[in-house]
Amino acid sequence: MKKVIVIGGGPAGMMAAGTAAIKHEVLLIEKNEKLGKKLFITGKGRCNFTNACEIENLFDNIITNKNFMYSSFYSFSNDQTIRFFNSFGLKEKIERGNRVFPISDKSSDVIKALEKYLNDNYVQIRLNSEVKEIIVDNGKVKGVLLQGGQEYSCDCLILATGGLSYSQTGSTGDGYKWARRLGHNVVKLKSALVPLVAEEEFIKELQGLSLKNVLVSLYKGEKLIKDYMGEMIFTHFGLSGPAILSLSSLMREDEDYSIKINLKPALDEATLDNRIIRDFEKYTNKNLKNSLDDLLPKKLIPVIIRLSGIDENKKTNQVTKEERIKIRNVLQGLAINITSKRPLNEGIITSGGINVKEIDPTTMQSKIVSGLYFAGEIIDVDALTGGFNLQVAFSTGYLAGENC
Template sequence: MNVDLIIAGAGPAGLFAAIQAAENNINKNILILEKNHSAGKKLLISGSGQCNLTHAGDISNFFDHYGNNFNFLLGPLYTFDNKMLMQFFKNRGLKFRKARGGKIFPDSNKASDILDVLIKECNKKNIKINYNEEVKKVNYNNNSNKFEITTSNNYYSSKFFLLTTGGKSFPKTGSTGDGFEIAADLGHKIIEPRPALAPVIIKNYKFKMLSGISLRNKEISLFRDNNLLKSWSGDLLLTHRGLSGPGIINYSRYIRSGDIIKVKLLNYNKNELENNLIKKIEREGKLNLLNLLIKYPLAQRLIEKILEIAKIDGSINAAHLNKKERKEIIEHFSSLEFKVKELAGFHQSMVTKGGIDLKEINPQNMESRIINNFFAAGEVLDIDGDTGGYNLQAAFSTAYLAGIEISERLKR
């Protein structure tokens, strides 16, 4: 069967690109192939089912939230920004609310409302979606200048092919990395896919019983081979296996097995903390050590655990603390150390780091630099953003560029 445009993947990028491509091309045959029995399975679980669509900040501030590949998104985000994305849905009856930190959610708190709008628009534009049809192989025929697509059920040919199959995160939603294999077969380099926006599992973790304790706005440092790689501040959460929270998952793209994470628990450098602790002991040395230390803004259970790890008796009079023990406490409070065992797997990571090498994609229209009329958008590209709506915005913005470029070519 010959069609005008085939899109692999009925997630937000695929649906939105199809809508743009169909603009003023109502008589063109646009087909989306989806391996699942329904569209947008990952979209429906985004933001815990509420769909954090985008962020309320100025678009110029978005680029700090995409790691080292932010330059690629300059064109897509400025061409189709967060205000334009929200307006698209507002024009179709949705209202939005701004949550803590600037996150934008549909007023209904239902991700299904976002998906419903996309599906309705596809129906209006006669875009066909074939469900339970997984793309198995894609070849480019140089003689016919068409893509030959083999699926689990059928064979298709098309002049235009758009890949929007997502990454490998949350594989139960169908994101199993199929698109990486398709792109590689078409000659593209694939940057190794890795979990991103993922919790970190810690080796010989000693804080399992403290799961649920959060640490607000702490200075966090990442070391590899005794060299400081990066420092930042953020909120983190102790879990039953390691560390989570935005201060960890937003930077998990940089973290590797064997790295050392150090957390500064208090807003003192070591000398300041030592002087402060000595003064406390001079004033209140009759208190037992634990009662003295809980005057610092830290959870008592955390302080108790640190004393246990340091093998220091918290019931002694603070005045009896010797110099070695004092140094031990200062070291833990100033630089609590965790050795990374690994990142949590794709089943827990929100997005995928890695994917189609961005050097091989034109950022102005999402077309391959290797094969004409082959486009890619969304998470199948080597793009990963922070939490807060940045990943969905990137998916919609890249899809928009691909869609409008294909729309123009379909008219020719």
């Protein structure tokens, strides 16, 4: 029986600790006063803990280093994740896009299940304990030093300290620092799944407006990069919401991007034109600004009219065909220039991390330091929204725990 230490009580660390404890003596060290602080806020408190797609489709949703995930996904798949939580009494429900949530809608139930896994396997847990340094001798892990000065020795150490986003939950990037000192390369850390800052002044007028079932497209110059059908929200600085977050992960630094929003994606041009004509007939003696209530949320009406370049006080029966087409074009292609992404701390995840070339993908062991393993967001793997990032944490956590 080996002595194993896991640093970080997030989803990756808890899965790693519970799994390692089936064979070994395990100590889980967490600097917060409780486990799973970030996990608690996932999925707006509902925790989208995996995705019920076919296992092959998991790879399509990994943005960086999908091939590295082959062994971990096949060792602990999305299906196994669901069965794992079922075995602790958590029932799941599947929503749009195969997103899997606890039926209770409570992320705390996911944390409770993981805590039960730890307790059932006699994992020792030290809360309120911040690791200061890793002790390595002759290229082999020997233990850890806590901020308080205590030392703990071990044969294997699993680093599951997470990324750099939402640092108030405890993910302050400590693991990157230690890994660098031990000779690992850390691929540049950037925010991913992050809100976008927009150039246009009208954005401020739309603050708080949330849109469902819109088609949101990302363009680099004239080139369409990708589009997503779904939800988005206007904020005081720009754009956020699931469709925007997913598109943000496809944006490289220092390139010019724009977003186009099709507010009526279900209607083709002719059908939308007829729809506008019908509304104009219904409100025939009204001003243009008072005739679009059936078609658009109130906040959008003045913006759309302004962008179409028409006088908002014009009577609908005086609006020309040409002007109507301008309105239709704006409705199906509301263009917004993106100036930047919001900072790292505001990303749902951190992209970049421990270079995967330095980790054995079949065990999660470091190729540089013997006895050192990695799990979760600390690794240079990032995925789209939909439960894929937590699946990465569970799969890599399982594999590290199983192999240490």
